[in-house]
Amino acid sequence: MSFPVHRKRRLRVSESMRRLVRETHLEPSQFVLPLFVCPGEGVRKPIGTMPGNAQLSIDELVRECEKTHALGVGGVILFGIPESKDDEASEAYADNGITQRAVRAVKQAVPELIVMTDVCNCEYTSHGHCGKVFGHEIDNDATLDWLAKAAVSHARAGADMVAPSDMMDGRVGAIRKALDAHGFQNTPIFAYAAKFASVFYGPFREAAESTPQFGDRRSYQMDPANGREAMEEMRLDLEEGADLLMVKPAMPYLDLIRQARDRFDVPIGAYQVSGEFSMIHAAARNGWLDLDRAMMESLTSIRRAGADVILTYFAQDAARALA
Numbered sequence: 514m515s516f517p518v519h520r521k522r523r524l525r526v527s528e529s530m531r532r533l534v535r536e537t538h539l540e541p542s543q544f545v546l547p548l549f550v551c552p553g554e555g556v557r558k559p560i561g562t563m564p565g566n567a568q569l570s571i572d573e574l575v576r577e578c579e580k581t582h583a584l585g586v587g588g589v590i591l592f593g594i595p596e597s598k599d600d601e602a603s604e605a606y607a608d609n610g611i612t613q614r615a616v617r618a619v620k621q622a623v624p625e626l627i628v629m630t631d632v633c634n635c636e637y638t639s640h641g642h643c644g645k646v647f648g649h650e651i652d653n654d655a656t657l658d659w660l661a662k663a664a665v666s667h668a669r670a671g672a673d674m675v676a677p678s679d680m681m682d683g684r685v686g687a688i689r690k691a692l693d694a695h696g697f698q699n700t701p702i703f704a705y706a707a708k709f710a711s712v713f714y715g716p717f718r719e720a721a722e723s724t725p726q727f728g729d730r731r732s733y734q735m736d737p738a739n740g741r742e743a744m745e746e747m748r749l750d751l752e753e754g755a756d757l758l759m760v761k762p763a764m765p766y767l768d769l770i771r772q773a774r775d776r777f778d779v780p781i782g783a784y785q786v787s788g789e790f791s792m793i794h795a796a797a798r799n800g801w802l803d804l805d806r807a808m809m810e811s812l813t814s815i816r817r818a819g820a821d822v823i824l825t826y827f828a829q830d831a832a833r834a835l836a
């Protein structure tokens with residue numbers, strides 16, 4: 514039996530009716546805001562490629578975190594831009610590195626806000642790659658030690674969660690082992706499990722000053738064509754001790770968010786990356802899209818696909834829109 518008995522439009526007549534039967538809801542508590550922290554004081558250096566975002570010195574970062582928390586946003590993820598870079602990514606795992614100092618300051622000022630740290634080396638290496646370089650190769654196993662040390666230093670500074678984004682094999686296991694050995698058994702690992710070698714990270718690389726000086730990241734980040742392999746990456750990260758699994762980017766990979774949600778019974782995160790954010794802004798600036806509606810529709814699609822946690826540069830704006 515179908516038309517005229519069935520008319521789907523009956524439940525779409527008004528906003529009240531639509532709200533009653535809505536399947537997918539967004540909550541600010543599920544959002545995580547990425548923030549960039551740099552040396553100095555009173556610094557707020559706008560990132561040209563990402564409207565509304567800036568590199569922040571620690572004092573400004575603390576202010577931003579207070580605001581973020583007041584809006585009900587669940588957490589922040591911190592990316593450090595160090596004073597100086599070297600071949601050994603030294604500041605990535607220094608106890609008084611920029612990220613470590615930022616974590617301490619934020620946790621002291623806003624203890625209830627979840628503070629995550631991005632565990633990676635590309636912002637800290639002079640060559641901009643995520644790992645230790647020998648010749649023109651990125652050495653997997655030699656990089657694990659840096660990552661483990663960085664994660665422990667973040668936990669020691671008070672990070673609530675560490676999020677490795679480097680895509681070296683075995684890094685989740687190495688980080689779990691190191692955290693446990695240093696008494697951080699209760700620090701969860703949010704694995705960037707299915708992270709693709711994506712063009713949509715373009716604007717971020719200006720923000721984090723992390724563009725590789727030679728080659729690209731395709732020997733460690735995933736081929737955008739591979740969905741089965743993404744599930745295998747996730748399974749391995751779970752086996753190694755990941756507590757949450759991430760798909761990144763989000764909108765071009767909604768199918769994989771859905772598959773991950775159906776397959777794994779842990780929280781699934783999705784990262785709406787810089788390019789996804791910036792292209793919505795660019796279209797809105799041209800008058801081609803309504804910014805607020807594009808923001809909410811994109812976030813709703815990511816949630817509907819199955820993401821429990823969404824990392825997004827829209828976190829504050831979306832929280833305001835939901836208030």
Ligand code: PBG
Pocket residue numbers: 631633635643678679713714715716717718723730785786787788
């Ligand atoms: C570090 C890292 C990147 C992003 C998050 N962590 C850049 C990259 O892998 O090149 C991208 C985030 C974004 O584009 O918003 N490895």
